[in-house]
Structures are given as structure tokens and as C-alpha cells.
Amino acid sequence: MRLKIVSFCVGLVLMACNQKERADLLVYNAQIYTADENSSVVSAFAVKDGVFIAVGDEQTLRKSYYFDAEQNFNQQTVLPGLIDAHAHFYGLGLFLSDVDLVGTQSQQEVINRLTAVYPPNTKTALIRGRGWDQNDWVSGVFPNKSILDSLYPDTPVVLERIDGHAYWVNQVVLDLAGINAETKAEGGFIVLESGAPSGILIDGPMAIVDAVLPQKSAEDQETAILMAQTEVLSYGITALSDAGLDRKVIELMDQMHQRNALHIRVDAMIANTQENLDYYLPKGVYQTPKLRVGSVKVYGDGALGSRGAALKRPYADYPGHFGAMVTPVDAIEKLAHRLAKTDFQMNTHAIGDSANAVVLRTYHQVLSDKPGRRWRIEHAQIIDGADIPSFTPDIIPSVQPTHATSDMYWAEQRLGAARMEGAYAYAKLLKQSGILALGTDFPVEQVNPFLTFYSSTTRRDVSGYPEGGFLPEEALSRAETLWGMTRWAAYAMFREDEIGSIEVGKRADFCLLDRDIMEVRPQDIPQTKVLATYIDGQKVY
Numbered sequence: 001m002r003l004k005i006v007s008f009c010v011g012l013v014l015m016a017c018n019q020k021e022r023a024d025l026l027v028y029n030a031q032i033y034t035a036d037e038n039s040s041v042v043s044a045f046a047v048k049d050g051v052f053i054a055v056g057d058e059q060t061l062r063k064s065y066y067f068d069a070e071q072n073f074n075q076q077t078v079l080p081g082l083i084d085a086h087a088h089f090y091g092l093g094l095f096l097s098d099v100d101l102v103g104t105q106s107q108q109e110v111i112n113r114l115t116a117v118y119p120p121n122t123k124t125a126l127i128r129g130r131g132w133d134q135n136d137w138v139s140g141v142f143p144n145k146s147i148l149d150s151l152y153p154d155t156p157v158v159l160e161r162i163d164g165h166a167y168w169v170n171q172v173v174l175d176l177a178g179i180n181a182e183t184k185a186e187g188g189f190i191v192l193e194s195g196a197p198s199g200i201l202i203d204g205p206m207a208i209v210d211a212v213l214p215q216k217s218a219e220d221q222e223t224a225i226l227m228a229q230t231e232v233l234s235y236g237i238t239a240l241s242d243a244g245l246d247r248k249v250i251e252l253m254d255q256m257h258q259r260n261a262l263h264i265r266v267d268a269m270i271a272n273t274q275e276n277l278d279y280y281l282p283k284g285v286y287q288t289p290k291l292r293v294g295s296v297k298v299y300g301d302g303a304l305g306s307r308g309a310a311l312k313r314p315y316a317d318y319p320g321h322f323g324a325m326v327t328p329v330d331a332i333e334k335l336a337h338r339l340a341k342t343d344f345q346m347n348t349h350a351i352g353d354s355a356n357a358v359v360l361r362t363y364h365q366v367l368s369d370k371p372g373r374r375w376r377i378e379h380a381q382i383i384d385g386a387d388i389p390s391f392t393p394d395i396i397p398s399v400q401p402t403h404a405t406s407d408m409y410w411a412e413q414r415l416g417a418a419r420m421e422g423a424y425a426y427a428k429l430l431k432q433s434g435i436l437a438l439g440t441d442f443p444v445e446q447v448n449p450f451l452t453f454y455s456s457t458t459r460r461d462v463s464g465y466p467e468g469g470f471l472p473e474e475a476l477s478r479a480e481t482l483w484g485m486t487r488w489a490a491y492a493m494f495r496e497d498e499i500g501s502i503e504v505g506k507r508a509d510f511c512l513l514d515r516d517i518m519e520v521r522p523q524d525i526p527q528t529k530v531l532a533t534y535i536d537g538q539k540v541y
Helices: 003-017 058-064 089-096 108-119 146-152 171-177 206-210 218-233 247-258 274-283 329-340 353-365 385-390 403-405 411-415 417-422 426-433 449-458 480-486 487-492 521-528
Strands: 021-028 032-033 044-048 053-057 065-072 077-080 082-087 128-130 157-161 167-169 186-195 196-203 237-245 265-271 291-299 345-351 375-379 393-399 509-514 528-534
Touching: 021 053, 021 058, 021 186, 032 053, 044 058, 053 058, 053 403, 058 065, 082 487, 089 218, 089 237, 089 426, 108 128, 108 146, 108 218, 157 171, 167 171, 171 196, 171 206, 196 206, 218 237, 218 247, 218 509, 237 345, 237 528, 247 265, 247 291, 265 274, 265 487, 274 291, 274 329, 274 417, 291 329, 345 353, 353 375, 353 385, 353 393, 385 417, 393 426, 393 487, 403 449, 411 417, 449 480, 449 521, 480 487, 480 509
Parallel strands: 021 065, 032 077, 082 237, 128 157, 237 265, 265 291, 291 345, 345 375, 375 393
Antiparallel strands: 021 044, 044 053, 077 509, 157 167, 167 196, 186 196, 509 528
């Protein structure tokens, strides 16, 4: 009899086990911010075949599944994989191979860094650097080519400004590009001194230089992409929008995804060239689990720091100067009508209030009978108060909070007090549109998304300045900021059904942090470290 009872009990246990499903991974004993529509916080989830199949608590999940692997995260914080809504991923890879000029406090410090890598009279095909910002120098004025000419009289030197909207070059480069005082500078301007080019090229003329510079080999491009991936994954970023890529780079990324060399998900905005448009638009949106090609990056105007942003009234610190449209208004309108006939998004860089007004007006004209297109304004930085109501849930502001805290030291000097009401107006934009996609614009700003989180919520720099915050009424809550870096960013790239939150059916992208950024003191947020990054349930960092 006893043998029968034991056999019966064993049978029940086996039946219970047979009713359970197999899963690849259980994560438990964690503080998990799901970023779902209820902003739920849970302690466990299960992953199978790269997808979240259950989200909740450990005991409930163990009743339904048995697991090939388990991870006890010891109450540490888990977030959905972070999404950078506006970055230059490939550009970061190139930047990492250039001379780093970020943070230089004077022209002399730029030269010191440059000569440490390339001693004077170095003979090489090209010297490149990036990251200088004359606004950080005591002089506050643009440099000129004379010092570069004396150090490198025979070698091309191209030093890119931090925002990517100006070059500082030597005479060798000007001669190679055929640039002189009479050169037409459409979509920008050539700074002249004593009637001759000073060596500073703003926006449009940079393309003339790019056309004559040595091109990267496919091997160099792949190396750059892998360098960028290593950096980005270390910050918990699992997906991003790369703002402006040519076909060859996009195809290389696709190949790298297919052979599993590239893990990060890329929303590739194609650069607005005739060749790219003629190739991609007839083919329609291209999408794989890791790559989406479904938008066009358009430059409306330049940048505020180099006075290239297009303003309705002259710059307060440069009388008579309005900045410039990089892409003429009629060309923006023509492209908008062309894209409206396709499924492609139009994602337009607009910094100044004039550029934003042009783009908003164009979008409304073209999209009046085409709902659901999710066209984006990248940066949406300086906006006339009268234009803010033109944002809608279908016209998405894609902003970068660290731009506000980088520019706050000199923005009012550029704009004047009256225009500051619509400057870096993230809370107003969110209230108006209901969606706010957050990014960094790296390598213009640092890759670190926790600086984005800190800037968005405190409107201060890492030293705590200013005490009350820069335009503090425009700060976002921590919950809003998390959504902007996950859920809303995914929506802005048409991936909201796949990524952006920890929910059943979505890809198992998540990151493990060393602190709870939703609860720690604000001043502790910038020091946050990522302990691990997962894509499709696989640890990639």
C-alpha cells in the first residue's frame, strides 16, 4: 500500500513538472522598472528565445516555468534597455579614432593635444580632431588657420567643432577644396578675415572639404562601428537612432548584424542625398530585428554655438546676423511632399526659432490628411512661443537634455532674454505633444545616458550649477525621463511593439545598474554605473 502511495505522489510531482513550460532565463530578486503603461515595478521576469514571456514575482513564475539559467540580482536596479533617440553611432566610432579635443579650455590646449599625437611637420594623409568649442575659451572667439599653417604646412588638418557644424582647417585643406574668398557658401558661410578665408567653415562649405578628403576603407569603417558599440553597450544602451547615414555604412551594419558581430539595434536615418533617396525610397521601409531603415535625416539649419541656427530676429551678440538654413525652404517643402508619398519619416534638424517655424509649417501642410506618420523635429531647441501649439502627437520633438546644460552659460547672450521662454522647453513640448523622445546627440555630448537623466530632471551641471536649475520649470520628472529614454524613444522609431519596456512579448533588452536612479539623491545620478547589458536575453556587456 505504501509503495502505491509513494508512486502516486511521484506521479503528481511529475505531472506538475510536465505542466510547466521551459524558459531560458529567470531574473529575480531585483528592483525592475518596467516602463510599461502603468510604470509598474516588479521583482522578476522570465525570458525565452530572446523575448520576455512572463513579468511579475519569483514565486508566481516558478509555478509556471522551469529555467535553464537563473540570475539573482540581489535587489539591484533593472531598467529596460536604454534607447538613444538621436545619436551619431558611426560618427562616434570615427571620433574615437580622431584626436580628442573635447573639454579644451583654450586654443593653446587644442594645439597641445594635437601636437602630442602629431608632432609639428608630421607627414601623413590627414590629421583629424574633434571637440573644440570656442565658447569654452576665455576669448570666446573663433580661431584662425595661422597656427595650423605654421605647424603643418604640408599636411591637411581638419578639426571639427564639438557640434559637428564647423571646421577649423589649414591652408592645405582650403587649397585642396578650392575654397577662397569668392567661393559660394550655400547653406552656411566661410568666415573671412581681412578679405580672406580664416580657416573657419560653418555648415554648407564643410561638404566641399568632405568631398576631397581621403575616404575610409570598409575595414576602417567596421573597426569604427565596433569601437562605438563597445562604448555604447557599457552605458546600457541597446538601441539608438543614428542621425544621418549613407548607404554603404547602412549596408555594412546590416552585414555585421547578420553575422552577429553587431548587437545593438540601429534605427538608421538615411542622409538626405539624391543618391540615398533614389535608392531607398522606391524600396520602402527596410526592417530586420536589429536594423530599421525608414526615415530621412534633413538639416534644417546649423547650430547655436557656431551662430548657424536660423533665427527670426538677429543674434543678440551678432547684430544683423540671422544664422542660415542649411537646406533651403523650398527644398524642405519639396522633400516633404516626396516623403509623404512613401512610408518614410521625415526627421528634420531644427535649432533656431525660424527653422522650427519652417519645419512645423511644412509638416502641417503635408500631413494634414496623413495621420500616424510620426514625423520628428530633431533638437526643437529654440521655439517661438506662438509655434509651440503646432506640435502634436504626430509631430514628435526629439530633444537632448544635456544640450540645455551645455549651452546655458552663453545661450541668453546669443538669444537675448525674451527668446529664452521658448528655449530648451522640454516640459512645454511634452505637455503639447504627449511624446518626448530623449537622446544625447553623441559625440556632440557624452554617450553617458545618466547625464541625460540628471540634466533632464535637475537642469543643472554636475557641479550643481545653477542652484535652482536652468529654466527649472522645463525639468521633467524621473518617470517622464525614463519613458523618454525607453518607451517614447521606441515609439519615435516605430519599434514600440518590440522594445522600450519590460513587457510580455517584447525583446528581452535590459540593463543592470549599481544604484536606483529613480530614488537616489539627484547628485548621485551622474555616477551611475552599468553592471551588465542584455540584448535578446543575452549578456553583451
